[in-house]
Amino acid sequence: MLEEEYERKRVLPFHLRRVPAAEPDFAYEIRPAREKDLPDIREIYNYYVTNSVVTFDEKVWSHRKWREKFAHLRKLDLPFLVAQSPTGQILGYALVAPWAGKTAYRYTVEDSIYLGQAAAGKGLGRALLEALIEACEQKGIREMVAVISDRGADASVALHRKLGFVEVGRMGRVGFKFGRWLGTIYLQKSLSTPKKKGLFRRG
Numbered sequence: 001m002l003e004e005e006y007e008r009k010r011v012l013p014f015h016l017r018r019v020p021a022a023e024p025d026f027a028y029e030i031r032p033a034r035e036k037d038l039p040d041i042r043e044i045y046n047y048y049v050t051n052s053v054v055t056f057d058e059k060v061w062s063h064r065k066w067r068e069k070f071a072h073l074r075k076l077d078l079p080f081l082v083a084q085s086p087t088g089q090i091l092g093y094a095l096v097a098p099w100a101g102k103t104a105y106r107y108t109v110e111d112s113i114y115l116g117q118a119a120a121g122k123g124l125g126r127a128l129l130e131a132l133i134e135a136c137e138q139k140g141i142r143e144m145v146a147v148i149s150d151r152g153a154d155a156s157v158a159l160h161r162k163l164g165f166v167e168v169g170r171m172g173r174v175g176f177k178f179g180r181w182l183g184t185i186y187l188q189k190s191l192s193t194p195k196k197k198g199l200f201r202r203g
């Protein structure tokens with residue numbers, strides 16, 4: 001045995017020990033998106049475009065593309081929500097877009113939800129998606145569809161299932177990103193009928 005192994009380990013007295021900083025509360029407000037949120041929204045989304053296969057977009061979105069999307073959804077009166085921290089930081093967003101272009105699909109939307117990396121895994125996804133569902137019900141939307149990558153999107157699949165989405169199908173090898181084939185999982189949720197009457201506009 002080495003000499004130093006006989007020495008008793010020194011332990012700092014309690015009052016001198018470093019106290020780990022307390023985790024600040026994870027607080028946020030969920031509200032409709034505003035045009036000035038778009039740079040933050042773009043940054044959140046583009047991270048996943050560049051670094052993941054949860055979206056099949058391969059090119060980052062420009063400010064212009066987000067402005068056009070925002071204006072289009074506003075014209076259709078479709079919900080587009082953000083979660084904002086008490087310091088004003090956009091933590092994530094959730095929106096719906098028409099499921100398909102033909103008019104008979106007008107009661108059906110596809111949802112899209114993305115959180116900044118630091119905000120994931122803390123219950124915000126559930127809160128945002130619940131708020132989105134409620135906002136859609138208020139607009140008279142009847143069906144919500146989620147199209148989710150079959151790779152790397154376990155959190156999204158789990159979140160949608162927990163909120164009552166049911167798997168209705170899969171397609172294999174319909175996407176190709178980062179040199180590999182990807183499939184899609186389709187989940188669908190029937191929404192409750194609205195308390196107030198009101199249908200979203202289109203076209």
Ligand SMILES: CC(C)(COP(=O)(O)OP(=O)(O)OC[C@H]1O[C@@H](n2cnc3c(N)ncnc32)[C@H](O)[C@@H]1OP(=O)(O)O)[C@@H](O)C(=O)NCCC(=O)NCCS
Binds near residue numbers: 113123127156158
């Ligand atoms: C997908 C995403 C929105 C989920 O939001 P989140 O805040 O991380 O999820 P939550 O913490 O609210 O978890 C929701 C539920 O799913 C469960 N869950 C989350 N991740 C999970 C995982 N990887 N495996 C199993 N269950 C999981 C949670 O336990 C939770 O269940 P509970 O509410 O009964 O406790 C978020 O992780 C994200 O932005 N991911 C990257 C972008 C993305 O994939 N977007 C979707 C594209 S289709």
